[in-house]
Amino acid sequence: MDLVSQILEGNRLALSRVLTQIENGTPQGQATLDALFPFTGQAHLIGVTGAPGTGKSSLVNQLARAYRAANGQSDPPSVAVVAVDPSSPFTGGAILGDRIRMRDLSGDPGIFIRSMASRGTLGGIAQTTAGVVQAFDAAGFNIILIETVGAGQAEVDIARLAHTTLVVEAPGMGDDIQAIKAGILEIADILVVNKADRPGVENTERALRNMLQLAHPAPRIFQHHGGQTGEVYAARAETDGVETTKEETTPAAVTAEIWIPPIQRTVATEGEGVENLLKLIEQHRAYLLRTGELFQRDRLRFETELEQLLQRILMIRWREAISDDQYQATVELISSRKLSPRQAAFSLVDGDSI
């Protein structure tokens, strides 16, 4: 039986083998992924991101446990955990964390954990993560938790792969201007204040609430009828192809369903708040399905993945067509400050004699 059929039948060893192939970027891995792709689209993808020290890993472990123990279910959902560490570009920094987790969650065949350190470029890690998630999806995992270490752009990009994105904060970090990022809040579907038994939890929650109001001003626009709503009405008129003006439309008529990210306190080490968090995730999935946003998010994800792949293919093809001597001579001209990098790039692409 071939690898694809084995994976579709739930063979974990076959899955492991393909995950390694995907991570190493081998042609077999890519061919298997192509064959698996039509079977994806069933899993719910949950991204978990936040600064180091917020207790993300414990939270992810507890979430996995909670899904497996889902009350009263004789057939609880299967859970895959993908832990991505983009800030570990050189060494296998994820390995240690991996071992600690395995000790914590091993023994349950319904949970599968994969830790990935970044190898090579940033585009590389995002693409590899996408591939690993697709393999888990095709293999029939119902829930896929994608955890990213850190809180930079790379983590944001990876967390965006998900249907539901959790942003984790912890008390004591919110006082630092740099700790809570409006940008990261904007990708949050659910905010988690972990380590909620620590002092300062109210301050953290208040700071988050204030930033949420900046990031999601929509509800306030809909509540008031006067002033500043012009853009909303115009957008509505454009999408519906109907001419409406502020005066002709009541606020109720233009109110689309909007998801306001809720804030959930947890103490992951004690399991506190985790069941509520699970309920919020389920509510968010129901919202995504009801509004059609699930499909939109999938489409956006595929567009991003396609663009990254295209960029890579175009660069490789182009690089193969140009001689090493010409390339190195151009770098030399930059080094000696005779051409700016931009001038050099255009001269290479346009084939100008330089």
Next chain:
Amino acid sequence: MDLVSQILEGNRLALSRVLTQIENGTPQGQATLDALFPFTGQAHLIGVTGAPGTGKSSLVNQLARAYRAANGQSDPPSVAVVAVDPSSPFTGGAILGDRIRMRDLSGDPGIFIRSMASRGTLGGIAQTTAGVVQAFDAAGFNIILIETVGAGQAEVDIARLAHTTLVVEAPGMGDDIQAIKAGILEIADILVVNKADRPGVENTERALRNMLQLAHPAPRIFQHHGGQTGEVYAARAETDGVETTKEETTPAAVTAEIWIPPIQRTVATEGEGVENLLKLIEQHRAYLLRTGELFQRDRLRFETELEQLLQRILMIRWREAISDDQYQATVELISSRKLSPRQAAFSLVDGDSI
């Protein structure tokens, strides 16, 4: 007088104007940058990176101050600070920090501060930072401090723009497995333990020392003559074009000068340890000049910048040549799981009928 001449003559207003053009990616900005590029190559570029909460901004402020107060100098070096925040992709998160800094350092015409939030793609922020640094360099700034917020791959990439990279840690963060990254240590030329008046400073320093030994095992290889050194000798033989074997070569003969990253404790808020840090930076620059590594680092930086520019140009050119309809139809085929993203990308590039 044109903008380029004004900048070369030290006109700060002209410089500000060009920095904004560069950040906005305008054609004028790029043309000015091309014209300024031949005048770059004088400044020493110092990258400062590390996790949030380590006090990087205070340290950068103190370093700027220390350079300006450099003892006994009637003509202290001029300092530019570029604060990059790649984890703030949506909103101008850097603005608040900017204001706090201006209050702290303003009034000294020898210091110029520029805060940048990430706009658009990651490639974008790295490229924009490179451009801003080149403008400062051409404008005659002697020292350029490039500070990145966060500790992800993006920050690592940006810190690599520098000649000397400082990685900042602080006590109390080192206990978390995820806080100290071997990968980030590997780009460090100097390690700074800031907030060194806090408890736990010995633990942090010990953890850093242990990780340094993993990241820089070279000295140990040279000290011992037996075992495990085959690769080093082979590499030497290849680059020199001389056949050498382990037996024919004494360790002394193959010992190149190696920089082992020193660890410096600081209390940035009090200015403690900052002068020593400045001396270490000067020693590192002297080492880079002595060994020719300064030139190598510049070359590597330009190669990276060239590659990023090429990727972008190739993608834009290609995208212009393909119809929107065809592109959207392909995305649709992925959405409906008929083609994998990889199959779709190749079919688009190779123009296969799909």
